[in-house]
Structure formats: structure tokens, C-alpha cells
Amino acid sequence: MTASIIDGKAFAAGLRDTVAGHVAALAADHGLVPGLAVVLVGEDPASQVYVRSKGKMTVEVGMRSFEHRLAADTDEATLLKVIHDLNNDPEVHGILVQLPLPDHLDSDLVINAIDPAKDVDGFHISNVGLLATGQKAMVPCTPLGCLLMLRAHHGNLSGMEAVVIGRSNIVGKPMAQLLLGESCTVTIAHSRTRDLPGVVRRADIVVAAVGRAQMVPGDWIKPGATVIDVGINRIDAGEGKTRLVGDVDFDSAAAVAGAITPVPGGVGPMTIACLLANTVTACCRANGLPEPEGLTV
Ligand SMILES: NC(=O)C1=CN([C@@H]2O[C@H](COP(=O)(O)OP(=O)(O)OC[C@H]3O[C@@H](n4cnc5c(N)ncnc54)[C@H](OP(=O)(O)O)[C@@H]3O)[C@@H](O)[C@H]2O)C=CC1
Numbered sequence: 246m247t248a249s250i251i252d253g254k255a256f257a258a259g260l261r262d263t264v265a266g267h268v269a270a271l272a273a274d275h276g277l278v279p280g281l282a283v284v285l286v287g288e289d290p291a292s293q294v295y296v297r298s299k300g301k302m303t304v305e306v307g308m309r310s311f312e313h314r315l316a317a318d319t320d321e322a323t324l325l326k327v328i329h330d331l332n333n334d335p336e337v338h339g340i341l342v343q344l345p346l347p348d349h350l351d352s353d354l355v356i357n358a359i360d361p362a363k364d365v366d367g368f369h370i371s372n373v374g375l376l377a378t379g380q381k382a383m384v385p386c387t388p389l390g391c392l393l394m395l396r397a398h399h400g401n402l403s404g405m406e407a408v409v410i411g412r413s414n415i416v417g418k419p420m421a422q423l424l425l426g427e428s429c430t431v432t433i434a435h436s437r438t439r440d441l442p443g444v445v446r447r448a449d450i451v452v453a454a455v456g457r458a459q460m461v462p463g464d465w466i467k468p469g470a471t472v473i474d475v476g477i478n479r480i481d482a483g484e485g486k487t488r489l490v491g492d493v494d495f496d497s498a499a500a501v502a503g504a505i506t507p508v509p510g511g512v513g514p515m516t517i518a519c520l521l522a523n524t525v526t527a528c529c530r531a532n533g534l535p536e537p538e539g540l541t542v
């Protein structure tokens with residue numbers, strides 16, 4: 246079998262078009278422009294690239310983009326003041342604090358200082374709790390993007406065996422919650438899991454969110470399974486060059502799977518599109534407007 250490719254790049258372009266339509270309607274009907282603020286502490290080059298591309302896409306869909314770049318040695322009080330001001334700024338509907346933060350800052354404390362209604366990452370404890378109890382929340386962008394692609398590919402996920410590899414607060418845990426919400430039978434695997442290959446072989450849906458380049462080989466994949474590769478790993482490509490690969494060994498997995506997301510061009514672009522979608526959702530909720538269908542779950 247050769248897997249069909251789930252084209253996250255194309256899917257994300259479609260979602261951004263939908264978002265742009267809603268943004269235009271908010272301006273025309275209500276004079277509203279959704280605004281997204283991104284806070285970056287320090288000078289990590291990978292984060293800078295990511296923040297730049299988010300800013301560009303935010304503007305492309307017609308929204309306002311606010312960037313706050315703070316020095317790596319910024320203290321907690323200064324960062325909390327920036328967040329406080331963004332919480333109180335009516336032009337800002339979404340706030341994202343780029344993670345990881347430098348070690349001297351307490352990321353739980355910082356994230357929980359964001360107004361939950363503006364927490365477009367869905368990392369604030371109240372959004373985590375709302376998601377876990379099946380209530381309306383801001384849903385974390387990466388898992389939301391994965392779910393939108395899974396739904397588009399399968400329609401109904403009810404009763405499917407899903408294995409999520411990774412239990413981070415930003416990907417693994419919320420992904421598992423969403424799949425549970427779809428009535429999948431969900432297993433969360435991690436570094437202490439015994440017989441990971443055996444666990445993964447049961448899965449109709451595999452979501453790999455580990456951060457280890459090409460760790461999941463094709464012979465762990467059940468024939469016909471759907472593989473969602475969240476991993477973003479930069480590896481040596483020889484001649485002084487590097488390239489991006491996922492947590493899945495794409496070639497061997499694609500020979501067995503029914504469908505698979507590539508890296509790059511899979512989950513990554515969907516994450517950014519979902520961030521824009523969450524900002525529109527937050528803007529509608531903040532203004533008491535009905536929120537557009539299809540932007541969240
Ligand atoms: N495409 C996108 O938009 C995004 C991509 N990413 C990428 O996704 C990957 C995961 O990110 P994130 O969740 O933040 O990473 P974390 O490092 O926070 O979590 C990694 C998880 O993988 C588990 N793990 C580590 N080694 C193994 C192993 N050998 N076997 C099984 N499980 C293992 C860890 O287990 P334990 O808890 O036991 O330590 C942990 O739960 C990274 O490559 C990251 O760059 C992240 C966010 C967005």
C-alpha cells in the first residue's frame with residue numbers, strides 16, 4: 246500500500262481563506278478588525294522565524310498583528326505588565342506567548358496571567374479544564390489542526406483506536422482530549438511506555454508528538470492506519486545543509502499507512518491557520534457575535 250498524503254499546506258491555505266472571509270465580514274458588518282499579539286522573549290532563531298511567519302499571515306488574512314519582542318533577560322514583572330496591558334487592550338483579541346520561555350521565567354505563571362478569553366493557544370488552566378470537561382474552550386492550535394485534518398479525511402472518528410505518542414501540555418494531552426471527544430479509544434504513550442511498537446501497532450490513528458527525528462518506523466504502523474506527524478526536527482543533510490523531518494520515518498511509514506501528513510507541509514501550516522481561526526473566534530465571542538462555523542470544534 247502507498248499512503249495518500251494529507252496536504253496540510255493546502256488544507257491550511259483553505260482555512261486561511263475561510264478566515265479571511267470572516268475577517269472581511271466582521272469589518273463590513275461590524276467595523277471590527279481582529280487583532281493578534283505575539284510576545285517573544287529572547288532571540289531563539291527558530292522562534293524568530295516562526296513569529297515572523299505568523300505576523301505575515303495575520304496581516305494577509307486582514308487582521309492586525311502586534312509583536313512584542315523582549316530581551317532574553319526580561320524579568321517576570323516586566324513580562325506580566327506586558328500581558329496585563331494586552332489583556333486590557335480592546336484592539337487585541339488574541340495573545341500568544343511564544344514557548345519555551347527562558348529558564349528564569351515560570352511559564353505556568355505567565356500563561357495563566359493571560360485573559361482566558363484571549364488565550365488563543367488554549368494553554369490557560371481554565372481553557373484546559375473546559376476542554377477536559379467537554380465545554381466550549383479555546384482549543385490549542387496544533388491539536389485542533391490535527392483534528393480538522395482527521396475529520397476531513399475520515400468524517401466520523403467514533404470507535405477508532407487512537408495512539409498519541411507524547412504527553413506534553415501543548416500537544417499530546419490536548420490531542421488526546423480532542424480524540425476522546427470524538428469517541429476514539431485513546432492511548433497516550435510516552436518515554437516510559439512499555440512495548441511502544443506493540444502499542445502503536447494497534448492504532449487506526451497515530452499522532453506522533455515526541456521531538457525525535459524519524460523515531461517511528463513503518464513496521465510499527467498498522468496497514469491502512471492514518472499517521473499524523475507533529476514532529477519538527479532539524480537534521481543534518483550533509484554539505485553544511487540541514488532539513489526538517491518529522492517524528493515518523495516518512496518513507497517506510499508511507500509504504501504501510503493509509504494516509505500520512507508530511508513534514509514540512511503537514512501539521513505546521515495548520516497550526517498557524519488555526520491560530521488565526523482562534524483569533525477570529527475570540528473576537529466574535531468578545532463582541533457577543535455568533536461565532537463562525539467550522540473554525541473550531
Ligand atoms: N507542527 C507544529 O505545529 C508543532 C510541532 N511541535 C513539535 O512536536 C514535537 C513534540 O513537541 P512537544 O510536545 O512540545 O515536546 P515535549 O518535549 O514537551 O514532549 C515530548 C513527549 O515525547 C515523549 N517522549 C520522549 N522520548 C520518547 C520516546 N523515546 N518514546 C516515547 N515517547 C517519548 C516525552 O515523554 P515523557 O513525558 O515521559 O518525557 C514527552 O511526553 C517536537 O518535535 C516539536 O518541535 C510542537 C508544537 C507545534
Ligand SMILES: Nc1nc(=O)c2c([nH]1)NC[C@@H]1CN(c3ccc(C(=O)N[C@@H](CCC(=O)O)C(=O)O)cc3)C=[N+]21
Pocket residue numbers: 294295341342343344345366386387477489508509510511512513514516517
Ligand atoms: N505559545 C506557543 N504556541 C505554539 O503553537 C508554538 C510555540 N509556542 N512554540 C513553538 C511551537 C512550534 N510551532 C510551530 C508552528 C508552525 C510550524 C510550521 O509552520 N512549520 C512548517 C515549516 C517551517 C520551516 O520551514 O521552518 C511546516 O511544518 O511545514 C512549525 C512549528 C508552534 N509552536
